Amino acid sequence: MTDKFDLASLRSEFPVMKRMLYLDSAHQTPMATSVRTALTEFLVEGNESAGPKPVWMRRVEIARENVAKLLNASAREIAFTKNTSEGLNIAANAVPLERGDNVLMIEGDHPNNAYAWLNLKRKGVEVRFIKLDTEIASAETFAPHIDARTKVISLSHVTFHAGHRHDIGNIGKLCASKGIYLVVDAMQSVGVLPVDVKALGVSVLAAGCHKGLLVPQGLGILYVKEGLDELQPAYLAMSSLANPPEDYIARPDDLAPRKDAGRFEMGNYNLPDLHALSAAIELINRAGPANIEQHVLSLGDRLITHLDALGIPLVGPRHRDSRAHIYVLDLPVAEWLDYLAQHQVRVSPERDGIRISFGLFNSLEDVDRVAALLKERHLQTTRSQAAEQID
Ligand SMILES: Cc1ncc(COP(=O)(O)O)c(C=O)c1O
The missing domain is CATH 3.90.1150.10 (Aspartate Aminotransferase, domain 1)
Known part of the structure; x- marks a missing residue:
């Protein structure tokens, strides 16, 4: 230390x-006092000057850079969501999966991670729950269960119900060698442990910000590895488009999503929480x-x-x-x-x-x-x- x-x-x-x-x-x-101050400053700006929205939007990009640095990612790989569950559902609906493909998970992991993938049962995707019989999950936990139709491994970095800290780096290496997507629920780890998405070999990482990231409920972060262009958004809004129409009239012939993780963003941001987030990350970096x-x-x-x-x-x-x-x-x-x-x-x-x-x-x-x-x-x-x- x-x-x-x-x-x-x-x-x-x-x-x-x-x-x-x-x-x-x-x-x-x-809530930390510095986070409260950031929220109050935002409220005062809204209250007294109806909010300089362009200034607020610039601060969103600063928050994005702050998150990117914390995860050793690039700002282009970070999207803002509502919470972990939304991020995991975005991932489950973005990965190209076909009938007969399977997803591996750990039995008893967070239900919202499980439900995001179980919802794909209606498309014929199978979710296999693996019983954990070692202290934590590692590549050895998953390896015997992988077959030609295994496309995704999805698990918590740190479990909420008993505090296991799974060996994500080791699982990441296995996924890279087998061409499997690694989706990580980092709700209980970001802000508490150093999280280096590159070193861990993560494809997609989702977390809410109201635990280790020290801000009130209602904001989530989503990392989507650059180059995974086949991961496409299930929902579309102007903010997800590569060429949003300047006149605000939808163009049916140009629906191309953005290349960066912003393709998974929908509409306006949780601006108060994003102001809080930069203050919180400053505090985390101070420690x-x-x-x-x-x-x-x-x-x-x-x-x-x-x-x-x-x-x-x-x-x-x-x-x-x-x-x-x-x-x-x-x-x-x-x-x-x-x-x-x-x-x-x-x-x-x-x-x-x-x-x-x-x-x-x-x-x-x-x-x-x-x-x-x-x-x-x-x-x-x-x-x-x-x-x-x-x-
Ligand atoms: C590991 C884990 N995953 C997911 C969630 C759900 O988080 P959210 O409310 O941000 O969707 C929690 C919340 O406690 C959690 O601990």
């Missing part, structure tokens, strides 16, 4: 931490994505040490390179959620337990605080169970 990572200064951006122990960044980000990764991993190390001492099982992976910021505790959800809420701790109920997730603003003391609360109740529960047995 470099000196650039100044936790006290980063934490001061999140006043919510004075009111509660926020351990739920995998659900949604608390440094590699530093954020190391920071959340250290918080995870500390949490695992506490869990081991308390005898509370971790649902997801333990190894450092198999996890990121999401840790699910194998505890009965209803009672523990309630207990933690009573102590002003915000976590999420998850399918296999209580989900603790870290943001760049969390500290080791936060981990110790939640561990102390876990210990207090865990001891009470163990004592009353022992008393019941004696009775």
Whole structure:
């Protein structure tokens, strides 16, 4: 971790931490003050000068460049969407797939990724769900299931339900060697881990911006690798066209979409969120994505040490390179959620337990605080169970 990572200064951006122990960044980000300022400036411009739209549109392009740099992509490879689910559906409907082709996914991955592809069943495309029997998915997970009709592998980079950090780079190499598209749901990784789409060998990446990217709900990013011209938009609007008509009268004889990822964009942008996004990326760059990764991993190390001492099982992976910021505790959800809420701790109920997730603003003391609360109740529960047995 470099000196650039100044936790006290980063934490001061999140006043919510004075009111509660926020351990739920995998659900949604608390708003940083610099993001709020960017939103307010936008609102003031709209309110007092009806918005200089050309200025706002120039800022959209700056936001696009900021996203591109964060992903090691070019601005031409970035489109703005509404959220992850929209991006994944765009991908599912853009890849040229025919009856009898198949798509490989991991069983239990985010349902919205699954539904985007399952919706192609009506076109005769098969979705094969692979059971994960290793700590994380890698090329070896998919290789035995690939046949001549496998066209796509689609999976999360980091899973929301247990925090697996799949080996996308390794899967990317397999996809490149077999001529398979790799579609990545990066909702839980962008802004938390360094994401280099080129090094990972990704064809299409979709993410919403309301978790690691620190902006309110309603904005998504979509990376579409340059040169994948066969990926064509299912919907068309003026903004998707190579030659939009200047007189705003549709030309039935010229429907050619743009060459860049903008061919997947539809109409006006979420301008407030795009203003927020540039401020958020500035904050992320101030911390440094590699530093954020190391920071959340250290918080995870500390949490695992506490869990081991308390005898509370971790649902997801333990190894450092198999996890990121999401840790699910194998505890009965209803009672523990309630207990933690009573102590002003915000976590999420998850399918296999209580989900603790870290943001760049969390500290080791936060981990110790939640561990102390876990210990207090865990001891009470163990004592009353022992008393019941004696009775
Ligand atoms: C891994 C993952 N994929 C997809 C989604 C859905 O995101 P969105 O609401 O941006 O479509 C989520 C939301 O929690 C998620 O965690």
